[in-house]
Amino acid sequence: MGNIKDFSAIVLKKTAFSDELFMLRVLPEERIKQPNPGQFFLLKSWEGLDPLLFRPFAPVLAHEDGSLDFLIKVVGKGTQIIRSCMEGAKVKLRGPCGNSFPDPAGQRLILIGGAVGIAPMVFSYMNYEKKLPVKLILGVPGAGWDDFCESDIFSNLDLEIFSDDGSIGRKGTPLTLFEKGEIGEGDEIWACGPIGMLKALGTAIDAVKENQIYVSLEARMACGIGGCLGCTIPTKWGPRRVCADGPVFKWAEVSWNEL
Numbered sequence: 001m002g003n004i005k006d007f008s009a010i011v012l013k014k015t016a017f018s019d020e021l022f023m024l025r026v027l028p029e030e031r032i033k034q035p036n037p038g039q040f041f042l043l044k045s046w047e048g049l050d051p052l053l054f055r056p057f058a059p060v061l062a063h064e065d066g067s068l069d070f071l072i073k074v075v076g077k078g079t080q081i082i083r084s085c086m087e088g089a090k091v092k093l094r095g096p097c098g099n100s101f102p103d104p105a106g107q108r109l110i111l112i113g114g115a116v117g118i119a120p121m122v123f124s125y126m127n128y129e130k131k132l133p134v135k136l137i138l139g140v141p142g143a144g145w146d147d148f149c150e151s152d153i154f155s156n157l158d159l160e161i162f163s164d165d166g167s168i169g170r171k172g173t174p175l176t177l178f179e180k181g182e183i184g185e186g187d188e189i190w191a192c193g194p195i196g197m198l199k200a201l202g203t204a205i206d207a208v209k210e211n212q213i214y215v216s217l218e219a220r221m222a223c224g225i226g227g228c229l230g231c232t233i234p235t236k237w238g239p240r241r242v243c244a245d246g247p248v249f250k251w252a253e254v255s256w257n258e259l
Contacts, residue, residue, distance in 0.1 A: 003033040004097055011089045012067055017148040020074040021116075022083060023060070026091055027067040033096060035059055035068075037124035038190075038216050038248040041095030043070065044078075045085050051078045053220070054094060056243075058120035058192070060153065071119045071148075098247045106188025106212050108133040112174045112201075114193020115140060120216050121192060125157060134158065137174040139193065142167040175200055183207045189251075192216035199256045213251035217242050234258040 009026040016022045026043075035041070042054035055078045061069040074080055085091065101124060109128055113121035118138050125136050135158045140149065142165035149161055149168050161169030162176060170176065175197070177183050187208050191198055198215045205213070219231040219242040231242040234255040240246065 004095060005032065006092065006094045007032060009068075009091050009093055011085050011087055011091060013087060014085060015151075017151070018144040021144065021148055022072055022074075024070045024072055024082065024085065025063075025067050026070070026093070027065065028093070031066070034062060035096035035123075036100035037127050038100040038120055039096040039098050040120070040247060041068070041070075041093045042097065043082065043091060043093050045082045045089065045091040046078075051076075051081075053078070054092075055079060055082065056097075056218075058123065058216070058247075060119045060122050061126065062123070071116055073116045097243055099245070101190055101214055101216075101248050104128065104132060104188045104190075106132075106208070107186035108135065108184075108188070110135050110137065110177075110183060110187050110189045112137045112189065112191040112193070112197075113139070114174070114191075114197045115145075117191070117193030117197075117216070117218065119192070121190065122153060122157075124190060129157075135160070137177065138162070138169075139174045139197065140168060141165070173197065175203065178204050178207055181207075185209065188212040188214075190214045190216070192218070195256075195259055198251070199259070201251055202256070210252050211250065214248055215251050215254065216247045217249065217254075218247070219243070 007028055007030050009028045012027050013025040040056050040058040042056050044054045057070040059068045060071050074083055111121040111124055125134050128134050137160050139162045142163040162172045162174055232239045235253050
């Protein structure tokens with residue numbers, strides 16, 4: 001398990017952006033290894049076995065006091081229970097899990113997040129903004145994401161937002177940048193979000209080098225350490241576990257047509 005550990009944390013703050021979208025700030029009750037860009041934690045705020053599984057979340061921000069911010073969208077029973085957490089409540093976490101993005105080799109880093117996939121992209125931005133030019137691209141459905149997109153999280157960031165309905169930022173998706181020639185050969189792309197969006201990054205290969213596109217994949221996970229094989233995906237090198245071999249993969253090594 002390496003530096004992966006189970007620990008308890010205290011909920012310091014909960015910020016609601018809509019009925020389904022919120023941010024949870026938690027403070028570990030013990031010293032933990034700080035995550036690298038791309039790594040994630042498993043979180044559980046309930047006792048017992050219903051639901052059975054922890055829920056995986058990549059941190060958005062890490063603060064000087066050791067606290068971590070997680071962006072959470074309610075999609076089922078587990079996230080509904082987490083939403084009910086009050087300040088001062090205790091939660092259980094496991095992590096940091098998975099591998100991380102490599103140090104960028106491009107001249108500029110383009111970070112693309114689709115919906116809650118923006119979390120590891122913001123975290124990466126904060127880690128690399130002083131080392132090379134970084135641009136953050138966020139794609140959202142539109143309605144319901146207004147407060148999040150206008151939050152202090154994005155203050156002073158080089159940010160561009162696309163929405164499906166055009167109500168926030170530019171109408172379209174982050175991939176619109178490729179159509180308009182706004183991505184160049186010297187750029188490196190990191191992305192996290194829906195499978196369809198990540199698969200479509202193949203259209204960027206004409207603009208950037210194939211080995212400079214990395215993706216962070218989302219999956220349902222049980223253990224977070226690779227023991228259960230429940231999050232296996234197909235790759236050119238055979239089955240790989242998202243929680244242990246990933247979640248970060250080179251775009252070119254994933255067998256997208258088999259997902």
